[in-house]
Amino acid sequence: MSKNSAGSRIPAGSKVSVRGLRKSFGSNEVLKGLDVEISEGEVVCVIGPSGSGKSTFLRCLNKLDELSAGTVIVDGFNLSDKTVDLNEVRQHIGMVFQHFNLFPHMTVLQNIMLAPVELKKQSTATARASALKLLDRVGLAEKADARPAQLSGGQKQRVAIARSLAVNPDIMLFDEATSALDPEMVGEVLQVIRDLAAEGMTMVVVTHEMGFAREVADRVIFMADGVIVEEGTPAELFGNPQQERTQDFLSKVL
Amino acid sequence: MNMSRAGKLSVAVTALLALAGGFVGVSAATASQPNSHVQPQTAVTGETYVIGTDTTFAPFEYRKDGELTGIDMDLIRDIAANQGFNVEIKSLGFDAALQALQSNQVDGVIAGMSITDERKLVFDFSDPYFDSGVQMAVADTNTEITGYADLAGETVVAKRGSEGETFANSIKDEYGFTVKALADSATMYDDVKAGNSVAVFDDYPVLAYGINQNNGLKSVTEKEQGSSYGFAVNKGQNPELLAAFNTGLAELKSNGDYQSILDKYLEQPAPVAASGFFGLLSDSLPALMKGLGLTLLATGLSILVALVLGVLFGFCKVSESRVLRGLASIYVSIFRGTPLLVQAFFFYFGLPQLTGQPIDVLTAGVLTLSLNAGAYMTEIVRGGIQSVDPGQTEAGRSLGLGYVTTMRRVVLPQAVKIMTPSFINQFVMTLKDTSLLAVIGFAELTYQGQQIYAANFRTGETLLIVAALYFIVINLLTMLSNQLDKRFNK
Numbered sequence: 001m002s003k004n005s006a007g008s009r010i011p012a013g014s015k016v017s018v019r020g021l022r023k024s025f026g027s028n029e030v031l032k033g034l035d036v037e038i039s040e041g042e043v044v045c046v047i048g049p050s051g052s053g054k055s056t057f058l059r060c061l062n063k064l065d066e067l068s069a070g071t072v073i074v075d076g077f078n079l080s081d082k083t084v085d086l087n088e089v090r091q092h093i094g095m096v097f098q099h100f101n102l103f104p105h106m107t108v109l110q111n112i113m114l115a116p117v118e119l120k121k122q123s124t125a126t127a128r129a130s131a132l133k134l135l136d137r138v139g140l141a142e143k144a145d146a147r148p149a150q151l152s153g154g155q156k157q158r159v160a161i162a163r164s165l166a167v168n169p170d171i172m173l174f175d176e177a178t179s180a181l182d183p184e185m186v187g188e189v190l191q192v193i194r195d196l197a198a199e200g201m202t203m204v205v206v207t208h209e210m211g212f213a214r215e216v217a218d219r220v221i222f223m224a225d226g227v228i229v230e231e232g233t234p235a236e237l238f239g240n241p242q243q244e245r246t247q248d249f250l251s252k253v254l
Numbered sequence: 255m256n257m258s259r260a261g262k263l264s265v266a267v268t269a270l271l272a273l274a275g276g277f278v279g280v281s282a283a284t285a286s287q288p289n290s291h292v293q294p295q296t297a298v299t300g301e302t303y304v305i306g307t308d309t310t311f312a313p314f315e316y317r318k319d320g321e322l323t324g325i326d327m328d329l330i331r332d333i334a335a336n337q338g339f340n341v342e343i344k345s346l347g348f349d350a351a352l353q354a355l356q357s358n359q360v361d362g363v364i365a366g367m368s369i370t371d372e373r374k375l376v377f378d379f380s381d382p383y384f385d386s387g388v389q390m391a392v393a394d395t396n397t398e399i400t401g402y403a404d405l406a407g408e409t410v411v412a413k414r415g416s417e418g419e420t421f422a423n424s425i426k427d428e429y430g431f432t433v434k435a436l437a438d439s440a441t442m443y444d445d446v447k448a449g450n451s452v453a454v455f456d457d458y459p460v461l462a463y464g465i466n467q468n469n470g471l472k473s474v475t476e477k478e479q480g481s482s483y484g485f486a487v488n489k490g491q492n493p494e495l496l497a498a499f500n501t502g503l504a505e506l507k508s509n510g511d512y513q514s515i516l517d518k519y520l521e522q523p524a525p526v527a528a529s530g531f532f533g534l535l536s537d538s539l540p541a542l543m544k545g546l547g548l549t550l551l552a553t554g555l556s557i558l559v560a561l562v563l564g565v566l567f568g569f570c571k572v573s574e575s576r577v578l579r580g581l582a583s584i585y586v587s588i589f590r591g592t593p594l595l596v597q598a599f600f601f602y603f604g605l606p607q608l609t610g611q612p613i614d615v616l617t618a619g620v621l622t623l624s625l626n627a628g629a630y631m632t633e634i635v636r637g638g639i640q641s642v643d644p645g646q647t648e649a650g651r652s653l654g655l656g657y658v659t660t661m662r663r664v665v666l667p668q669a670v671k672i673m674t675p676s677f678i679n680q681f682v683m684t685l686k687d688t689s690l691l692a693v694i695g696f697a698e699l700t701y702q703g704q705q706i707y708a709a710n711f712r713t714g715e716t717l718l719i720v721a722a723l724y725f726i727v728i729n730l731l732t733m734l735s736n737q738l739d740k741r742f743n744k
Contacts, residue, residue: 064648091654101649105667114663115653160649167654 015040015171015202016061020070023056030056032226033070041200045213045234048223049249054206057223058173061204062093075170091119094164098176100156102148102163108135109144112163119167127166134162138192154185161192172196174205210253214238222246298498302340305330306351306360309695310438310708313463313519314366314483315345317705320541325459326364328515329383330485333502339495345705346695350603357607361492362499366457368417368481378491379484380499384516387480388421389458391471393446399453400474405431411442411451418455421478440708443469459520469711534715538706545702546723552619552698553685559624560684561677564631571636582632589629595690598622602694619691627684634680638673639665671743678735682728689724699723 016038023031030053038044046054059065060072063079063086072079075092103111112131116122122130135141138158148156157177164172174193178186190212197203197216207213213220214234221231222243230243238254241247307326310316315324322343334341346354348367354360356376368386369379390410392399399405406429412419414435422433434451436442442454447470454461458477465471485499506512529537570582589597602618605611613621642665650660689700703720707713 062652064652086651087654087656089654090652093652095649095652097645097649099645101643101645103646103649103664103668105671115655118659118663119654163649164653 014038014073015042015075016204017073018061018070019072021057021060021067021072022069023053023060023065024068029068030226031060031068034228036221036228038202038204040202042218043197043201043203043205043216044219044221045217046204046206046221046223047208047210047213047249048229052223053226054223055175058095058175058204058206061171061173062090062095064095087119091115091167092170094161094167094169094172096157096160096164096172096174096177098179100148100153100160100180102156102160104148107145107147108140108151108159111148111159112166115163115167131162131166134165135159137165137195138162139188152185153181154188157181157185157189158192161189161196171202171204174203174207176206176208178207178209208253210238210250222249224249298337298339298494300338300340302342303334303361303492303495304342304344304359306344306346306354306363306365308348308351308365309345309701310440310705311348311366311460312439312467312709313459315364316709317345317541318709319537320544325384325515325519326366328518329503329506329512330364330499332506332511332515333499336502336505337498339498344695345697347693350693350695353603355486355488357603357612358488358491359603359606359612362485362487362495364485366459366483367486369484370481373486376489377486378489378493378496379486380496381503382482382484383503383512384459384483385480386417386457386459386483387477388418388455389461389473389477390453390455390475391446391461391465391473392453393449394470394472396452396472402429402475405429405453407431408452409434409450410453410455411436411445412455413437413439413442416457417480418457422455438708439464440711440713443471443711444713446471462520464711467709467711531715534710534712535719538703538716538719541702541706542699542719542723545697545699546727548616548696549685549688549698550727552616552623552688552691552696553681555620556623556627556684556688557681559620560627560631560680563624563628564635567628567632568635568639571632572639586629586632589626590633594622594626594687595693597626598691598694615691615694615696618694619688619696622691623684623687626687627680630680630683631677634673634676635669638669638676641672642668674739674743678732678739681735682732685728685731686724 014037016036018034018036021031021034022029034057036044046057048054056065060067060079061074063072067080070080074089077084077089077092079089103114106114109128109131112134113124113127116127116130117124132141132144135144138161140155140158140162143151143155143159148159151159161177177193178189181189186209190209193203193205193212194216205213205217217234219231220234220237222229222237222241222245224245230237230241230246237246238250241250307315307322311324311326313324314326315322317323322345327343330341330343344351344354344360346360348365351360351363351365352367355363363377366384366386367373369382373379390402399408402425409432410422411434412422414437419433419435422431426433434445436445439456439460442451442456443464445451446454453474454471456464457480458473461471461473465473485496487493487496503512506515567582567585570578571586573579598619601622602613602615605618606613646664646668647660650664651657655663688696688698691698692701692704695701699720703716707716710716
């Protein structure tokens with residue numbers, strides 16, 4: 001690994017290493033001790049009922065939420081270390097939100113160019129060229145000068161994905177990326193994620209799309225009540241769930 | 255006269271001073287140094303004294319064509335010329351002038367002020383220069399009231415805290431009428447003309463002058479024996495000025511100048527016909543436009559400072575530091591939690607007494623308005639920032655942008671758009687709030703209007719013109735702001 005400017009970079013086999021992660025909001029403990037290892041190029045889908053802590057888990061991986069206890073090492077950065085430069089860390093971790101969170105006062109192109117220009121001191125011309133390339137990749141080259149308000153939900157989410165790819169992340173986090181979409185738009189967004197997986201991107205995908213998880217995931221994690229109840233390959237987890245709660249959940253959603 | 259009210263006020267202010275203790279005493283004493291004199295007692299020659307007076311107490315002081323005129327004004331100017339010193343007149347209002355004198359903002363006060371024992375405790379008075387007295391007047395169409403005996407069961411009006419009120423109260427039981435108190439002569443005369451009261455008790459020179467200006471009243475009794483008016487300096491301050499006034503007054507009396515001044519204002523000239531509305535408009539417009547200019551100046555300066563304060567404290571309010579948040583909250587609660595009028599009085603009268611540094615009325619006014627508006631701006635900025643979806647900050651931060659960059663590029667552009675209508679609203683509020691500065695003698699639009707109707711007694715028409723000017727300016731500025739908003743906040 002060459003990116004070692006942020007002090008406590010730890011060379012490790014795992015891309016993501018989570019040990020004993022706990023997270024409380026006030027007196028409400030949402031994560032009750034998680035242990036997860038994710039290796040490079042792996043696609044992990046996290047499923048589970050709402051309130052199980054899936055999103056909080058994801059937000060702990062780029063420290064949008066503070067950790068209450070445990071260690072999280074992502075891409076060699078120890079997030080439990082207070083001195084770690086979060087801005088540096090987050091450039092290695094892309095995140096896609098349920099509600100897109102595009103910047104409404106900028107055009108599509110400006111949304112994508114903002115971080116590269118602000119962070120990497122790319123010239124505007126270079127940033128523009130790579131932004132256009134990214135837009136082309138998500139099939140929205142013709143929307144470069146549109147405002148987010150002029151896009152459909154599916155288009156917005158594809159722009160959001162392009163935006164987070166613009167800083168060349170090593171890991172992508174998807175937080176229920178298709179939950180806010182009309183059903184007919186889910187497919188186009190999943191296709192983009194599928195393409196990313198095919199290119200070997202390490203990804204953690206919190207999703208309600210069981211079909212997608214079964215198809216794309218290398219591993220599926222089932223969470224409930226702040227703990228990992230069961231994990232395994234899609235075939236194992238969907239075909240032969242061991243835990244009663246997993247069976248229960250799957251019988252309701254499949 | 256407007257007197258005993260100010261007597262009480264003086265006592266209160268003196269008590270405040272006493273509470274503030276030695277510090278104030280020392281600093282107040284040094285405060286008059288810039289105006290005072292290398293060799294006290296001897297030379298007033300060439301010195302410039304700041305003299306406070308009432309805004310309008312015709313015929314003693316009032317404005318004619320924008321210039322301060324009247325018996326007091328002629329007298330103090332002629333005495334100054336006679337004794338070789340200069341005067342700078344500050345038209346502050348009666349209470350305000352007395353407070354200014356106590357805080358050494360002015361060197362002397364001439365404002366048709368009765369010499370009373372109460373006042374002698376805090377001021378040094380000159381020899382009396384005028385003998386006043388209370389007189390009763392009724393509407394000129396009223397033929398039923400010809401004396402006190404006709405007042406049974408009726409309501410009369412008198413100026414709050416004045417000798418007229420004292421006199422009316424002293425005979426109300428005997429004649430069986432009720433006394434209502436109002437703040438100034440013009441309002442009292444309107445009250446009588448409107449029929450809300452049947453008669454007014456006011457100082458005879460004031461009444462005589464008003465009747466002469468076609469105020470719609472007539473006097474029906476002889477004047478009662480009244481008190482004497484004197485020129486005042488702060489207790490123990492400026493003795494040479496007081497001496498020069500007395501010498502000058504004596505000389506004016508002996509050379510006939512004194513009598514011709516009285517005749518000029520109190521002799522019964524032929525009543526002048528009132529000009530029409532447009533006459534009033536063209537007569538009053540120059541003074542009103544001058545006032546409007548000051549209104550806009552005070553508004554502009556205040557809004558600029560308030561904007562800086564609002565952004566500064568607004569960011570404090572959304573910051574993660576508890577200390578900064580607390581600081582901003584204290585600021586906001588102080589200035590939102592006290593009336594603007596009290597703040598204006600405090601900055602103009604209170605602050606100089608605490609610091610010993612005189613403060614000019616524009617500075618005090620802008621200080622008041624900007625600190626006040628700044629508190630509201632703080633809340634506007636805080637509200638604007640907080641109303642931006644937190645997901646926007648999360649998106650910015652998750653891209654690796656720092657707090658400042660995220661604020662600058664993502665949150666603020668959206669927040670400013672949200673804040674703009676509130677900013678425009680605050681701007682309009684502040685413009686209107688400048689009218690409150692009239693009470694500390696800031697010569698803005700409302701003040702100019704008061705000056706005009708106090709002299710010509712055409713309250714309704716004058717206020718209509720003043721209101722129309724505010725209306726036009728505010729709506730023009732609102733339209734302009736909305737245009738700018740549309741252009742820059744698409």
